[in-house]
Amino acid sequence: MFLLVEYLACTIHPPTGAILVMALESFGKRVQRERKEQGYSQEELADEVGVSRTYLSQIEQGKAQNLSLRLAQKLGTKLGIESPYQEERSSEGDDNIPESLRKFADEDEIPESDLRMLADIEYRGEQPQRVDQWRIVYNVIKNATEGDS
Incomplete structure (x- = not known):
């Protein structure tokens, strides 16, 4: 974790x-x-x-x-x-959104604001490479912040 x-x-x-x-x-x-x-x-x-x-x-x-x-x-x-x-960053277009993230966003119908937030996430200069990795990251963020609402 x-x-x-x-x-x-x-x-x-x-x-x-x-x-x-x-x-x-x-x-x-x-x-x-x-x-x-x-x-x-x-x-x-x-x-x-x-x-x-x-x-x-x-x-x-x-x-x-x-x-x-x-x-x-x-x-x-x-x-x-x-x-x-x-x-x-929005004015830069979708150039900074990895294909795997775009696919995840389409499959799971996540809001555009969440998509842009995920596009900025890096760990030691790297981003998730697969749809399932994006899903894990997104769900961890959602679960960690749901108590804040």
Whole structure:
């Protein structure tokens, strides 16, 4: 089990500078829109993702300082939107999605946001090579995070 968890380490390089500022503003607006559409108050969503209501408000206004990749991913997953760090990679197209991962995603009908998350997973510079390996990694992540909801 330890090796599976260790396998989930991934390297992601977030965008920088003006691109990030624009992405954070856009992300904040989408967070606010989706939060309202899904019937969450700021307080409820903040509790769900483990931040203060004030900080969530700053995120929604695009004024949050040092928005972590982890929190952006938590919000994105909870609300079904891409994080600002995923947006830059999305514009690169499907070039970074291995064929075996694409096949797994099609077979198991996993959401696009989960597909993109899996595409970023590496362990010592390597990714799973077979559909069954992707399925194991995905199920470990799902099982490990289901208690967070």
